[in-house]
Amino acid sequence: MRNPWWNSPESASSEGHVAARRQAFGVRLSVLVCAALCLALPVHAQQPSGDFNRFEITPFVGFVAGGEFEDPLDGADRNVNDDLGWGLIFDIAADRDRHYEFIYIRQGTEVSGEIPLDMDIQYLHLGGTVALPEARHVVPYIGLTVGATRFSPDIGGLSDETKLSFSVGGGMKVPITRHFGLRFDARALITVLDSDSDIFCVSDPPEGACRIRARSDTFLQYMANLGFIAAF
Template sequence: MQKLQRKPVHETDVTEPARRLWGLAIVLAFLLPIYRPAQALEFTPLLGLRGGGEFVDTVENRKHLTSSSETLGLIVGSRPYDQGKRLELYFSRQSTEIRSITLGIEPEPYDAVDVPLNISYLHLGGTVPLGDDDRVQGFVSGGLGLTYMEPDFTGLKSETFASMSIGTGLRLPMTEHLGLRLEARLLASLVDSDSAILCSGGCAIRISGSAYYQAEAFAGISFDF
């Protein structure tokens, strides 16, 4: 199996989808304080684990799972309103890889390679509380937004997809302005199952089915100002 070389820094282009993704992040970050101007914002840095997601090698017609790996992220949310509901902006990034996949591109079109892949989610959504226990606060979460897939491999290009998430979790207040957040989410990216992806031409990789599914569990410390 051929072991790939990562892109040199000067060969990594900032694509138009990437600019749109970060532009949306900036806009949504400004919308949160506008939505609840009289309330403080809550910030939750996240550390988690994400797995799942199938790609298909169409040269050999085999399915490949992306490797499970850790995630880093951030949730920026409003303070509670309307019986405990919260509006939130969720961002999470994973560095993973697709193992031993035949891409069908030059210079070795039929050699299997490991493809490093960064997968980022940016969703606008929120949480709805389950019950009114002040000590352990259960909730359901959800969001709509974008998925950005960025392969670290020369000859492949980045992709942006519409996506959604749904999850459930717990908030455990520690002080008036500090708390622990535990959560699990199912993430789904909507794709065209008949089209090759991550390719700038001649490549043979696609997502299995019409959606790309991943599951993520994470923990974070929430604080507000």
């Protein structure tokens, strides 16, 4: 007799569902951009013209969207639910416009299915950003990071998975005073997977079964967040 924990009916995602997820993420992204711009308007005159700060610490919160796996039994899609994410960015200035960057992101979410799978997704990356030269009041930038993604299913017996990943994106910083400011950041998070390989497998014999399968060579998520900069 089959263990019902491993069974789920075929529920392939429709194009309408995918479009709805993208639209919802777009709305959230627009809200964060508008919030950052509105907060920036009254503080332009407060941006100092002195020397730049050497270090920046930015705690942030935002929305994480995207991510898809496959059911190993019936090939049905198992989407990762869009959810809140939070994290921390630590910057070290190489000069006024270039920063080395350490970033940590965590999302607590759920993988869809007849029996949903709770899961934490964590990113730990190193990289850097390059800002638009001479920008002062609102400072646009682009960035690239590389590191690792850790998938941690919240079910006993399932093994965690750690994979190579990288991110590309951009955003803007809005200085309020010399030592404080706001940061809006949006990026694509790309994790490298082995196509059609089983993951989240039961580590204790004799079951030896796996919960889901990688759908392609990459696991793609998008994140938009708003953070508070403390610089020194």
